[in-house]
Amino acid sequence: MTSHRDDRRSALARLVAAGIGLITAGLAGLVGVVAAPRSSGPSKRWRRALSVFDLGTKGPTTAVLAERHADGWYETRRESVVFIDREGDGYRALSAICQHLGCRVHWDDTKQQFRCPCHGGVYDREGRVVAGPPPRGLERLAVRVNPQTSDIEVEL
Amino acid sequence: MSGRLAALLDWLDDRTGFRVINHHLLDEPLPPGTGWWFTLGSVLLFGMGVQIVTGIALALYYAPTPDHAWDSVRFITTVIPAGQFLRGLHHWGASVVVVAAVLHLSRVVFFGSYRKPREANWVVGFILLHIILAFGLTGYLLPWDQRAYWATVVAINISKLTPFLGETVASLLRGGPDIGALTLTRWYAIHVLVLPPVLVGLIAVHLYLMRRQGISGPIRARAGTPRPFFPYQAGRDLVVAIAVGALLAALAWKGAPALEAPADPTSSDYVPRPEWYFLGLFQLLKYFPGRLEVIGALILPGVVMTILALLPWIDRGSSREWRSRRGLLAVFTAGLAGVATLTLLGAMDRPRNASTGWNIRELAGAVLMTADNRCTRCHTADGIAAPIEAGHIARPADWLAAHVADPEMIAPGLRAAPDTNQRDTAAIVAALARMRADAPPAVDAATGHLDVLVNRSCLGCHVIDGVGGKEGPELSTVGRKYDAASIERRIINPVNVKPDAQMPAFGGKLAPDDIRATAAWLASRK
Numbered sequence: 180m181t182s183h184r185d186d187r188r189s190a191l192a193r194l195v196a197a198g199i200g201l202i203t204a205g206l207a208g209l210v211g212v213v214a215a216p217r218s219s220g221p222s223k224r225w226r227r228a229l230s231v232f233d234l235g236t237k238g239p240t241t242a243v244l245a246e247r248h249a250d251g252w253y254e255t256r257r258e259s260v261v262f263i264d265r266e267g268d269g270y271r272a273l274s275a276i277c278q279h280l281g282c283r284v285h286w287d288d289t290k291q292q293f294r295c296p297c298h299g300g301v302y303d304r305e306g307r308v309v310a311g312p313p314p315r316g317l318e319r320l321a322v323r324v325n326p327q328t329s330d331i332e333v334e335l
Numbered sequence: 336m337s338g339r340l341a342a343l344l345d346w347l348d349d350r351t352g353f354r355v356i357n358h359h360l361l362d363e364p365l366p367p368g369t370g371w372w373f374t375l376g377s378v379l380l381f382g383m384g385v386q387i388v389t390g391i392a393l394a395l396y397y398a399p400t401p402d403h404a405w406d407s408v409r410f411i412t413t414v415i416p417a418g419q420f421l422r423g424l425h426h427w428g429a430s431v432v433v434v435a436a437v438l439h440l441s442r443v444v445f446f447g448s449y450r451k452p453r454e455a456n457w458v459v460g461f462i463l464l465h466i467i468l469a470f471g472l473t474g475y476l477l478p479w480d481q482r483a484y485w486a487t488v489v490a491i492n493i494s495k496l497t498p499f500l501g502e503t504v505a506s507l508l509r510g511g512p513d514i515g516a517l518t519l520t521r522w523y524a525i526h527v528l529v530l531p532p533v534l535v536g537l538i539a540v541h542l543y544l545m546r547r548q549g550i551s552g553p554i555r556a557r558a559g560t561p562r563p564f565f566p567y568q569a570g571r572d573l574v575v576a577i578a579v580g581a582l583l584a585a586l587a588w589k590g591a592p593a594l595e596a597p598a599d600p601t602s603s604d605y606v607p608r609p610e611w612y613f614l615g616l617f618q619l620l621k622y623f624p625g626r627l628e629v630i631g632a633l634i635l636p637g638v639v640m641t642i643l644a645l646l647p648w649i650d651r652g653s654s655r656e657w658r659s660r661r662g663l664l665a666v667f668t669a670g671l672a673g674v675a676t677l678t679l680l681g682a683m684d685r686p687r688n689a690s691t692g693w694n695i696r697e698l699a700g701a702v703l704m705t706a707d708n709r710c711t712r713c714h715t716a717d718g719i720a721a722p723i724e725a726g727h728i729a730r731p732a733d734w735l736a737a738h739v740a741d742p743e744m745i746a747p748g749l750r751a752a753p754d755t756n757q758r759d760t761a762a763i764v765a766a767l768a769r770m771r772a773d774a775p776p777a778v779d780a781a782t783g784h785l786d787v788l789v790n791r792s793c794l795g796c797h798v799i800d801g802v803g804g805k806e807g808p809e810l811s812t813v814g815r816k817y818d819a820a821s822i823e824r825r826i827i828n829p830v831n832v833k834p835d836a837q838m839p840a841f842g843g844k845l846a847p848d849d850i851r852a853t854a855a856w857l858a859s860r861k
Binding site: 188191192194195196198199202206209210212213214215217245246247251252253254256 | 381384385388389391392395396398403406407409410414415416417418420421424565566567569570573576577580719720721
């Protein structure tokens with residue numbers, strides 16, 4: 180008799196524990212869905228960098244591409260810097276992000292090199308590593324000229 | 336149970352002694368006859384657990400600043416997966432907690448469970464009820480929409496009625512001279528940093544005292560052997576919690592009530608209303624006008640609450656039978672009925688926030704915004720600025736006016752200032768203000784042209800539908816007085832009709848077709 184009662188009790192105990200477990204799992208699942216980090220922004224698209232007529236002759240020309248940037252509920256403007264240069268009959272676009280740790284490189288006119296202010300990374304005009312810690316050259320971006328507007332566009 | 340798991344648990348028990356604690360927490364012997372009525376406390380605990388979990392999830396995205404609170408709540412409900420459901424759970428969960436608290440309290444009163452030796456625990460429960468209401472009050476402000484803002488204005492103004500200390504209490508609640516950023520951060524801090532630990536601490540005391548004195552059990556003790564809390568009473572608790580949870584999920588499935596327009600301290604026509612569990616108090620105020628208001632706002636609720644707090648000392652008999660407590664139960668029931676009636680009356684006395692059509696200035700503004708890509712040059716889906724959407728306008732009117740007159744105020748080089756004049760700017764600002772709440776109606780090109788024309792040429796001196804200058808006579812119903820031909824003559828040159836007219840002649844300034852259309856439109860206003 181007692182053992183029969185004990186059986187019932189332990190069966191009920193398991194049922195209740197399972198019920199509590201289910202509720203907890205449900206809430207945990209909801210929090211998991213909600214707390215999952217937001218994915219990154221929109222994919223790449225062609226964006227205007229500058230007009231071919233604005234391209235300098237001595238070195239790469241710096242173009243600042245500004246766009247609206249949704250940062251969750253916050254909206255801001257994000258600026259990307261690219262260097263546009265002539266290359267043969269076409270153009271070359273290099274990202275200004277140093278491949279070492281993500282600082283922004285600048286063009287040194289006298290040395291004719293890209294230099295990173297953070298850890299001394301140095302790249303040549305084509306973006307190849309010349310000195311310092313960067314593991315690879317500056318990222319080359321796809322570039323094209325819009326025949327209607329004579330704008331140089333990069334895919335970013 | 337597999338041998339390894341058992342071994343692990345044995346090891347854990349050896350090092351921590353968790354089985355003794357478990358046994359102490361779960362195997363409390365309950366008096367025979369402890370039934371479904373005794374699940375209400377656990378339901379309350381369940382509801383508060385849901386509030387804590389959903390509150391933490393909401394806090395991952397919420398930003399307590401006037402500039403961003405509304406945007407962040409909108410982000411939660413429109414972008415975050417299950418965000419609308421989450422906010423619904425937290426919103427309706429607050430109601431579940433309040434209802435469960437009142438039911439739990441009523442159960443304690445009807446069962447006479449507050450009697451000696453449980454007086455201290457009654458007082459702890461009484462304080463917990465107020466902590467719960469404080470959660471409701473502070474949480475209501477956080478979405479920072481019109482409803483939140485104006486309900487808080489009312490709540491803070493009520494606090495000013497506090498005798499002698501009114502302004503001090505109000506300024507403590509506001510955190511600054513006005514209700515604004517400082518109020519929002521203060522209420523947020525109270526809601527998420529102050530109240531939760533107090534709540535958890537008091538619940539711990541409440542449960543400790545419950546265990547120390549044992550639960551009161553049925554009114555008339557029954558024969559039989561006590562049964563442990565787990566799993567018997569816990570099973571009942573679980574069944575009721577699942578039922579309440581299902582109801583809560585069903586309510587939350589439809590989401591929380593939609594966000595209203597962002598808080599606008601300058602709006603004069605908003606009729607504020609509190610959340611339903613404060614509606615009784617809100618209604619009570621209406622019966623105590625003027626200097627008597629303090630009675631309805633503070634004295635009466637204060638007296639009722641004091642009596643409630645002192646209940647174990649007012650009713651000190653030894654029998655828990657209803658027979659011996661008829662008077663007290665009658666008063667308590669009448670009190671509950673009174674609160675319910677006031678709440679119901681408050682709910683029915685619902686002044687509609689008047690929804691009127693767009694006036695001519697707002698219509699003109701909506702037309703001007705899209706004309707010549709004035710706004711849409713930048714404000715497009717993939718443009719440098721966000722599209723202008725109804726319900727998503729949060730900037731104050733003065734900022735909008737400056738930006739409309741000179742878009743470059745945000746950043747130089749965006750675009751040259753478009754040709755504008757004060758009346759066009761005023762119209763666009765009016766349309767944007769209106770778009771905080773609803774989208775502009777569609778109008779055809781001819782009507783739109785006329786709207787802009789009337790706003791520019793007539794509203795400077797004449798009132799139409801409540802907007803415009805006061806120099807000239809109102810034109811809202813001018814068609815009752817004059818026909819189109821007569822109005823046209825007046826517009827071309829008023830002196831022709833009335834020699835001492837102050838109004839300038841528009842004959843050479845506007846195209847004849849425009850004058851004719853304007854006259855016809857005015858004549859149609861009856």
